[in-house]
Amino acid sequence: MDEILLKNATLVIGAIFTAMVAGFFAFMNLVSSKEQKVSEFRQEWIDSLRNSISVYISSLSYLSILYKHRNDEGVDKTSTLLEFTKSVNDVYLKLNESYNDILFRINPSEKNKKTIAVNDDFLKALEETRRLYMTADFFGAVKACDELRHKTKPLLKYEWIRVKTGEPSFRFWKGFSIFILLCGFSLSLFSGYSLYDKVSQVPQKSEQSE
Template identity: 35%
Template sequence: MSEIPVNTLVPVGVVIAALIAGAFSFLSLVLTKEQQISQLRQNWIDALRDDISKYISALVATEEIYWAIEQKHGDSVDVLARSMETKEEHKALAIAYSNIMMRLNPDDKSKHQKDLRNCLVQSKKLASKGKWEESVEMVDNIRDFAQLTLKEEWDRVKVGEPSFVNSKRVGVIGVIISLLVACLVIYNVSVPLEAHLIKN
């Protein structure tokens, strides 16, 4: 009885190994990329939450200082003195507002993001006109839209990016096909060899 020719098995083994390795490499690449994107999105969620908290805090603090000045001095305190009293709050408000606007994508299809953006813009306009009480009255709306936006983004993190979800499916299908092809190749090689061995 003759042995199975090594020359026949080596190319088959190389092809099978290449197919399986390629499929697993692709799947690993997709999963790694998705993990990185998810981490960036999680960082974005945390940063947006922090900036919105700072904006609301600075807005409320500024309104309270202006209210206290008005209660104590009426209109006798000039604009410059009022501005000096609220200098740090105005700075914090401006920084938080700018950070939020930089994080929100104006072209995003999310209704919650659009509502949050519009609410913040309106709040800032009211504050710029000195209508601090009206601006602060929008805090609850800002908070509600922010929570909806953050939840929406968190759901995206849990589900994964659509392109990566599709790529994962393709990767899994590729692995299955590679294994099926490997089994088919092994079967097609082994059956004739077994017949040859039996014949000899």
């Protein structure tokens, strides 16, 4: 009788554990799908940011060089200003559009200290290029673009690492799932050993009673 109860208990524990594991992995699948979508959006964000920075640097460099050559040539600014402005209107629009797009994509209220430092360095380099351009220091603006490129690399690299490692919540649940599996496996071994030990003692008790 005791042996039958112990065997049934083993089946019940196994069924409960199986149901728990199945439910847990169903939940993890939902979390993984969500975080995968977030990572895809973040990758698109990185690609768009890289493109906006490239457009901004190329447009700023192009306009700065044109304005510098125009000033060096000493042309009649009054008579040619309107014509010159029309000729570079498309580039100027790209410059402003890309500049504002970059600002909208950088989060100024990040909580992570490393992220804040990377963002601040990048934004300082960005603002320096714009300041030099707006003050007609066109040669300085072109040179400042080199520093902006230098500060862009850590930003893109850091964001790529975030995509590669996953969102914080995903990393948490990933570690938690491994912990649950280890606990479940250990509990299964312990329960199996305990049940086996009790079952093996049943024949001995039966022999002693006889």
